[in-house]
Amino acid sequence: MALRWFRVFLRPGAALGAGTAVPKAGFHRSSACSLRYGWWAYMLGERTTPRFTQHSRIITVDGNLASGKGALAQRLAEKLGMLYLPEADCFYLDRRSQQTPLSSDFNGMCSLERFYTEPKAADGNSYRLQLWMYNMRLLQYADAVEHLLSTGQGVILERSPFSDMVFMEAMSKEGYIRKECVQHYNEIKGISICEFLPPHLVIYVDQPAEEVHKKLKQSTLSCLQAVPLAYLKSIEESYKKSFLPQISETSELLAYDVTQAQDVERVAEDIEYLKFDKGPWTEQDDVSYHHMRMLVEDKRHVASLTVIPRFLPEITVGAHEFDEKYFQFRALPGRKYAPGYNSDVGDKLIWLK
Template structure:
C-alpha cells in the first residue's frame, strides 16, 4: 500500500526530495520536465564524491526514548559542528517535502493516525501497525535524503532516529500487544530487503533517560503514554538495538545532564576514529552507485515493498482506484507540476 501511495504523490524521475539548503548537482537535462540530476554522465565527466568528504562528513543519529531531548541535542550539535539538522519525520513528511500548501488527507499519508495510536493503540482497524509501517518508509526516505545531501555536498547530517533504530517501536508494540506477530514478521521482511541497500550511521548518540522521567515530561505536555510501553522502548534500545548497531557504528551514550554539555560531546566525537562499519570500505565507485540510488525516491520506496498479504496494510484494487482518482481530483495534481491550469500555471502550451 505504501509504495502505491508514494507512486501517486511523487512524479516519477522528479528530483523533489530536498532537505535543508538547495543542493548543487551536476547532471544533464533528459527532458523538458526533469531537473538536472546526478548520473552516469556526471561521473564519467569527473564528478567524484570522495574529494568533497571532510572530517565532519558524517551521518549522526540521535536516539532515545520519547521526549528524551533528542531534538534539542541534534540542533545544538549540528550548529556546533556545522552540520545539517534534519528533524524527526512525522506522518506528513511527504507533504513537507512536496511543499504542499495544506496537509493532504491521511488517505495519501499512510492512512494512519498518531493521535489514534496514543488514544487506542489496540484499535481493531490495524492503525498501530499501519502507522509503524508508514513511519519506517518515511524514515527510509529521510535517510536517503540525508545520504544524498552528504554525498552531494560533503556536509554532514544529524538526524533524530533512523530506519535502523525504528525497530524499537515494533518490539515495544508487540510486547504490549498493540500489533500481531504477523505484523512483526512483515516488518522484518520489508526491513530486511530494504535496509541492506544503504549504509548505517557513522555515529549513534543515545540519550539514556529513564522511562519514568520520560512519562513525566510527556504528561506535562498533555500526553498520557503508558509506562510499560515506554519501558519496552527503553529495553528494546538497550537489549537489542544498541548492541547490534555498535558493531557497525560508533556509539556514545549520555544521560540528560551530560547531554547539556555540547562542548564535551563535540570533543568526544573528535576523539573517535570511525574505523567501524562499511563506510571505511567505500570508494568513488561504490559511492557513485549509492548516490544514484538515494536520488531515486521511487526506487527507495520500492525497496520497502513486499507482495505479502497483511490485512493491516493491504488495500484492494477498487480502493486503490478510488484513492487514485481522489488524488488526481485535487487542485494541481492532474498533471506534472507546472502544467495545471487550475492552480494558475501559465504558458503551459509553450513548455
C-alpha cells in the same frame, strides 16, 4: 497494499525543505526538469570523495519519547555546520516537497494520535502506522545520504530506519500488533535496509522511562498524556538490549544522560576524538559512492524496496478503494500534472516549458 501509495504519491524529483539554516551549504535539491547526476556525470569526472571533510558524516540522535534528542540534534548541527533534519512524521512526503500536508487518507491511512489513545485498534492502525513510519524514515535516510554525497555536508537526523525496530519490538511486547505483522515487518526491513550503509555515528540520549512518562503527563497534548508507562519501558529496553549492541558493531556510539546531552560543547568535543575507523563506510570509494548516489537519488526505487506481495488485513487495500483514492488525489489542486504544469494553481506559460 497501502504502501504502494508511497510510490503513487511520491512525485519524481520532489525537492526537500531546507530545514534549519546552516552556514556551509544549502540543501541539495533535484528537480524533475533539471539535469541530475547519472552515469554520464561519473564518466565525465564527477567524483564524491574530493568534497568530503571531517564532518562529512551521517549522525543520528536516538532516545525515548520527549528525551531531548531533537534539541541536541539541532544545536549540534549548528555547532558543526551540518544539516539538521527533524524526525520524519506521517506527512513527510508532503513536507519534503514543501506542500501543505494532506489528510491521512493520502499518507498511510494511519494516525499517530490515535495510536497513543487506542493502541489496540481493531482496524490495524498500529501496524499501518509502524510500517508507514519505517517507509518515511527510509525515505528521509535516502535524502540524507543523497545530500551528503552531493554536497559533502554532513547530516544529523533524529532516529533512522536502523533504530525504527525499537518501536516494533515494543508494540509486539505490549500486544498492540499480531505476530504476522512482526514477521512482515522483519521481511520488509530485511530486503530494504541492506541497501543502505548505517550511520557513521549514533548518539543515544538516555532518560529513564519513568521520567519520560512524567514529562508526557505534563504535555498539553492529550494524546501524549495517554502513552502508557509500560510502552515507554519497552522502548527503553529495546534500545539497550537490541539496537545499541547491534549498531555499535558497525557505527560509532556515544551515550549521554539528559543532563550531559545539554552540554553541546562536550558532545562536539567527544565527536572530534572519535576515529571513525570501523564499519562499512571505511571501505567505500568513488565507485561505490557512485552506485550509492544513483540508488538514493531514485526515490521511486527506494519506495519499491518496501513492497512485497503479502496479504495482511492491516495494510491491504482493495482495487476499487485504491482507484478511488488515486483519482481523489489526482483531482486535488496542482496534483494532476508535474509541478509547474498545473493551470489550476496558477502555473503560467505551460506551453513554453
